[in-house]
Amino acid sequence: MxxxxxxxxxxxxxxxxxxxxxxxxxxxxxxxxxxxxxxxxxxxxxxxxxxxxxxxxxxxxxxxxxxxxxxxxxxxxxxxxxxxxxxxxxxxxxxxxxxxxxxxxxxxxxxxxxxxxxxxxxxxxxxLNLTQPLSKLAGTWSEKIKTVKSCSLHVRRGDYVTNKKIQRTHGNLPTAYYQKATELISKKRPGVEFFVFSDDIAWVKENLRLNVPLNFISDTEIKNTEALVLMSRCNDTIIANSTFSWWAAWLNENPLKTVIAPRQWFADASKDTSDLLPEAWVKI
Structure with a gap:
């Protein structure tokens, strides 16, 4: 055992x-x-x-x-x-x-x-498939993801913002990271729609100003595990410095997927996380 x-x-x-x-x-x-x-x-x-x-x-x-x-x-x-x-x-x-x-x-x-x-x-x-069917709302989003060119985008806030010790360790990704990432995906996959997931979706709606089509998914009716599955079903993935979206990207079965990840995972740039991100992922 x-x-x-x-x-x-x-x-x-x-x-x-x-x-x-x-x-x-x-x-x-x-x-x-x-x-x-x-x-x-x-x-x-x-x-x-x-x-x-x-x-x-x-x-x-x-x-x-x-x-x-x-x-x-x-x-x-x-x-x-x-x-x-x-x-x-x-x-x-x-x-x-x-x-x-x-x-x-x-x-x-x-x-x-x-x-x-x-x-x-x-x-x-x-x-790592769910034991139960998706909820009605998650199922609706899943169907839309299937019908368009889709890219999940994850913004991690929560205790990265509210807990000062955790914030000093992890830091918060700047809007410029998401701007560059969405530009790269849009260039590779014209007409793509972005599906946004976050533990603070209200903040994201107010502050994430990107000139691309955005669908805001996160909702109290959608469980964490459902959000993970929905993210993994998108064609491409933009992850945060978060193991949650790391797994959504890793579980993505699309053989032609592009995964964009932050090169600097922690606020402390001296930490070596080179083995954390798979070689095929794009680091910016």
Whole structure:
């Protein structure tokens, strides 16, 4: 059994699931998920149960096999390759210990690197479909997306704006990024319509002044998971510095898609995120 510790929003959960699924597949073992983080995080919710994932939620006894005080003390005395609790050492950088991992580990981290799960790409894209039909409003937008040349555009605000610590870390993409991105897509795909997704759609309507056709999708009636699926169904994708829209772009099945992503992912330009963005994506 592999237990993956889940934390963060939907984008983070998908990265954590993807690594866990790759490990369970390689080791022919069961994948279970520690969702205890969401019991004490009122602003976040466990959302993977909206998809056809091949995992179940771990029970308390299974988790305590690794996290009881005695178990954690014993684990500290093992060398890094023998420990049963595997913690990510450096964000975005592939951790070579994963290659040697055996069954029976508790895995903690964000694991935001495609190399961890590229080998099971087809499996993930099959499993990460919704268990339930789209809501009426989401279904209406899905039909429109199918009938036009479409590009999703994601604006991430939320705690990037309201939480000063997070804002200093992530920063906010300037309007100039979206201006250049929409110009590039419009040049490649004349007549394209842009479908805008945001956690602050009112701000976007007021402040995102772009001389292109815009459809504002986000609505309280459309769940996060539905928004992710709608974004992935567009021909092309303009992502924010957000794992949520990263996954919408990655799940996009269009073989001719153009994905535009911000070259600078964090406010701190010294952070190396070169392994976060797939090579084929356009960075600006």
């Amino acid at each position: 592999i237990i993956m510790k889940l934390e963060g929003g939907l984008g983070n959960q998908l990265f954590q699931y993807a690594l866990g699924r790759a490990l369970s597949s390689a080791l022919s073992t069961e994948l279970t998920l520690d969702t205890s983080y969401y019991k004490t995080s009122p602003n976040r919710a466990y959302e993977l149960d909206n998809f056809n994932i091949a995992a179940r939620v771990a029970d308390d006894d299974e988790i305590q096999r690794f996290l009881s005080p005695v178990s954690k003390i014993m684990d500290r005395f093992r060398n890094s390759y023998a420990r049963l609790i595997i913690r990510e050492q450096e964000e975005f950088v592939f951790d070579e210990r994963i290659r040697a991992l055996k069954d029976g580990h508790y895995v903690v981290g964000y694991w935001q690197n495609e190399r961890y799960f590229k080998s099971i790409e087809r499996t993930l894209k099959k499993e």
